[in-house]
Amino acid sequence: MKVNSPLQVYKYLPQTNCGECGEATCMAFASHLLDRSNKIEDCPPILDGKYKKKYLELSELLASEIREVIAGVGETAVKIGGDDVLYRHQLTFFDPTVLAYDVSDTMSEEELVGRVKKISEFKKFYVGAFLKVDMVAVRSTSNDPSKFKAAVKKVTETTTLPLILCSFNPEVLAAGLEVCADRKPILYAATKENWQQVSELALEHKTPVVLFSPGDLDELKTLAVSFKEIGINDIILDPGTYPRGEQLKTTFENFLKLRRAGIKEGQKDIAYPIMATPITSWMVNEDPVTASYWETVLASVFTVKYGDMMIMHSIEPYALLPEVHIRSTIFTDPRTPVRVDPGVYEVGSPTKDSPVIITTNFALTYYTVESDISSNDINCYLATVDTDGIGVQASVAGGQLTAAKIKETFDNAGFDFKEKTSHNTVILPGMAARLQGDVEDTTGLNVKIGPPDSGRIFGWMETNWPPK
Amino acid sequence: MAKKMKINDVIELLKDADVEALEGVTFEGDIELEIDETAAGIDSLFAYTMGQETAKIGLYLLNLARSVGYPVDQIAGMPAQPLAPSVPKLSKLIESKFSVGTNDEWKTQIQEVTLGATSSDGGTRGHTITLGGEKALPYYFDAPMPNRNYVTIDVFDMPIGMAKAVKSNYEDVMEDPGEWAKKVVKEFNADLVTIHLISTDPLLNDTPAVEASKTVEEVLQAVDVPIVIGGSGNPEKDPLVLERAAEVAEGERCLLASASLNLDYERIAAAANKYGHVVLSWTQLEINAQKELNRKLMKQCGVDRDRIIVDPTTAALGYGLDYAYSNMERIRLAGLIGDEELNFPMSSGTTNAWGAREAWMVSSPLKEDSDWGPREYRGPIWEIVTGLTLALGGNDLFMMMHPGAVKVLKEITQTLFGSIKTDEIDLSNWVAEVVA
DSSP states (O other): OOOSSSSHHHTOOOOOOOOOOSSSSHHHHHHHHHTSSGGGGOOTGGGSGGGHHHHHHHHHHHOOHHHHHSSOGGOOOOOEEOOSSEEEEEESSOOOOEEEEEETTOOHHHHHHHHHHHHHHOOETTTTTTEEEOEEEEOOOSSEEEEEHHHHHHHHHHHHEEEEEESSSSHHHHHHHHHHHHOOEEEEETTTTTTHHHHHHHHHHTOOOOOTTOOOOHHHHHHHHHHHTTOOOOOOOOOOOOOOOHHHHHHHHHHHHHHHHHHTTOOOOSSSEEEEOOHHHHHHSSHHHHHHHHHHHHHHHHHHTOOEEEEEOOHHHHHHHHHHHHHHHHHHHTTTTOOOEEEEEEESSOOOSSEEEEESHHHHHHHHHHHHHTTTTTOOEEEESSSSSSHOOOOOOOHHHHHHHHHHHHHHTTHHHHHHHHOOOEEEEEGGGGHHHHHHHHHOEEEOOOOOGGGHHHHHHHHOOOOO | OOOOOOOHHHHHHHHSSOOOTTTTTOOOOOOOOOEEEEEEEOOOOOOOOSSSHHHHHHHHHHHHHHHHHOOOHHHHHHHTTTTTTOSSSSOOOOOOOOOOOOOOOOOOOOOEEEEEOOOGGGGSSSSEEEOOOOOTTTTTTOOOOOSSEEEEEEEEESSOEEEEEEETTTTTTTOOOHHHHHHHHTOOOOSEEEEEOGGOOOOTTOOOOHHHHHHHHHHHOOOOOOOEEEOOOOTTTHHHHHHEEEETTSOOEEEEEEEOSSOOOHHHHHHHHHHTOOOEEEOSOHHHHHHHHHIIIITOOOGGGEEEEEEEEOOOOTTTOOOOOHHHHHHHHHHTTTTTTTTBBBBBBBBGGGSHHHHSSSSSSSSSOOOOOHHHHHHHHHHHHHHHHHHHHHHHEEEEHHHHHHHHHHHHHHHHHOOOOOOOOOTTTHHHHHOO
16 A cells, blocks of 8 residues: 555545545545545545546555455455555454365365365354355366366365365366356466466466465566566465475565565565465374374464465364464454443343343453353343453453442443342352452442353353352 | 557657556457547557567556547457467566565664573573574564573462363372472473462462462472462462562572562562562553563662563463464564563463363354364364464463473474474475375
C-alpha cells in the first residue's frame, strides 16, 4: 500500500458524501479503504466512467505489497498472500495461511475419498465461528497421467474445496486440468526443467502456478521474472521447505528474505505469496506420530513467519487443531478489541432459579464461557467483571479480579439478587477459588466454586445445581 | 490498413504525453494491439511481437488511447481472438539474481544475562547459562544469535494436580523435589530447574518461608544446573519466601520469580542484590507496564542490567497467544532499536499451554466440533506450538513441563539457531517421494 492517510485517499474519491458505500462520508470511506475493511468497488460512483482514471490510480496506490492470488471458485475460493506489513502489530496480516492436505493418485479410492471427506468436514468452534481447513493437494506418486486424472476427478466429485495439482511432470498436470480446470486449481509446480510446458498450461487455463526452486533464490527469481514476462501474474513462490538441519535454517532465512524484499524493499518482481511444504517431514521421520508432530512444528514456524499457503499430510486431530489455532493466532486482527463491556448478561432465558456465573471481560474468556453455556442449553446470568481484559487465572494472580470488582459489577448493573434470584448465590470460576471468602464477606452472597474450565459447567451443574 | 511502427517511433510519439503505467492489465501471448480507426479516430494499427518492450509499449498505447477517450478496458477485456497462437515467447529463462539488505535499524544489543555461578564465582553450579545478547530478531540472518534458547523444567515442592499426560512422567518423584529435580535434568535434559514453592501459599499449606527454603537447598544439592526459584504467586507472601530462599542460595546466581508491580518488588530486588541473584520482571501483556517495572528495578532498586530477565506473560495457544506473541515481538523490536528499558532476555511460562482445554480435555465440550482425538497427543504439541511461537517472537528461556514437548522445542529452536547438523536431503522430487 503506497498511501497511509485518509486524506491522501480522499483526494481520489468523488467527494460527494453520497453514502452509497454505506459510510456517511467519503472521508470515512477513505479510512476504511486504508484499513481494508472496505474495497474501492464498494463505491458505485467511482466505477463510473468519469472517475475511471482516479479509480485506476487509487487501485494501484491501495494494492497490497504482496500480490494477492485467488484460487478455486465460489464460496470455497481462497485468497493467498495480500500482505502489507512485516509484523502483525503494525496493522494486521491479511489472507490467513491457506492450509492444504494431501491425497495421492496411488491411494485406494476408499482411502482417497475418506481423507477428502475428513479434510472437507473438519471444523473446530472458536470465538463465535468454526475454524476449518482450505484445500486438497492431489499428489501424483504414480507419474501416470491417466491415474492422476482419475484421482483428481474423484476429488472434485467428493469436495467443493479448491485443489492443488502436484506433479513435476507437465503431462500429468495437463491430465489433471482436463477434469478440473473450471475449478481454478493451483498448478504445482513449474521448475527450471519444465517451465515452458507448465507456463503454457497456466496461460491456457488461467490458473495460478507455483514456482519451485528448492534452496536457490536466484533461480526462483529467474522463474518469477520470466513468468511475469510471459504474462503470468498469479504466481506463488516455493523456495523449498527442507525438513531438518542447516537446510531448514536456510529455508527459514529464505522466507524472511523473500518477504523483506517484497514488503520492505518493494521488490515487485519477487513480491508474490510464499508457500511451505511441511509435508516433507514425512521424508525424514518414519514414526507417524513423530512425523506428524514435526510437520505441525514446520507448519507453525511458517505460519508465524510468512508462509501464505502450505501442504501437509497428517489429518490427525493433534495436527489439525494446533494448525488451525496457530493460524488464527497470527491472523487475528490485533485492532479488534480485547475486551467486552462489563455487565450482567442473560444467556438463554434465565429465571429466578438459574445460576449466576462470574467470568472476566477478556473477550476470549467471555466468548468461550458463553459458547460453552449456550451450546449446552444452560439458562443463566453471566456476570462479566472488568478485569482490564485479562483472563481469569492471570487476573486473580494480578489482582484485577477481586471481590470488590465483583461487587461493583453487580452494583453497576443494578442486579438485585433478592429480586432476580431465589438462591442468593454466585458461582466463581474454579481458577478464582481463592477469592471465595472475600467474595462472601464483601457481597454477603453464597459463593459456590465452579469447575476450572467452563467446558465442564454442564457436568458440574448436574451434581452442584440447584444449591442445597 | 495495418501500419507497423518501430519501438523508437512509439517512444517518440509518447514522450510528451502524460503516460503512466497501467496496473491490472494482463497481456497474454504475443501482443498484437488492434485499435479500430473508425471507433477511435486513431489512424494506426500497431502490431508488435516479442518481449518486454512490447508489453510496456502496449501499456503506453492503452494509456494513450484512454487519454483520447477510447474504451481501453473493453479492448483489454476482449476475447483472445487477435492474439497469436500460444507458443512460449521465451526460448530461455531471463536470468536474475536475488538480493536483499540487512536491517540497519537494529543497532542495540539485547542485554546478556548469566544464570548460575560455578566455584570460581562463589557458587556450586557445574556450569553457567547465558541468555540474550541478540542483535536481531531470533534466527534472522542479519546478525548471528550469540546464545541458544534454554529450557527450565518445573518442579514443585508438593504434589499438585496436572494434566494426565504430564503427571505420568512425574508420579514417582512428586513427593521429593530433589529426586524430581534429578529426574528432569538426567532423563529429560532440562538446562535448568525451576523450584516452585507453591506450598507456601496461605490457601494451600502455608509453609513458612524458612521451611520452604530448605527445599531450595535440597534442589541445589540434588542437581548442579542453574536454578530458578518461584514463589506461590501470593503477593503478600512471595517477597518473604523469595527473600529467605535467596539467602540460602547466596552466590548461586539463581533467577528469582518474580518481581511484579502488584507486590513489594523492592524487597525481591534487594534480596537479589544482596545475595547475588537475577530478578524475573513479570508484567501482564502490557509493554508500558514492562517498561515501568524495569525502570523501577534499575533506577529505584539499583538492580544491575545484567541481573534482569523479563516475563511479559505467556497465554496459551487459542487463549490469547496472539497478544503474548505480539507483545514479545514488540518488546524485542523496541529493544533492538534502542529502548534500554526493554532490551532484556525474555522468559515464558510455556507450561500455561496446559491450561488450554485442547491440551487436556478428553473430548470437545461442544457437540458441533470434529472429533478431538486422543488427548495424550494433543497436550504436548499444544505446549510445543505455544513455546515455538514465542521463540519466534524473541523469547529466550522456556519454563516447561512435558518431556516430549521439551525435546521437540529444543530440536526446532536449536535447528533454527544453527547447531543441529544432519545429512542433506534432495527435495527435487518430493511430490512423488513422500511416502505416507
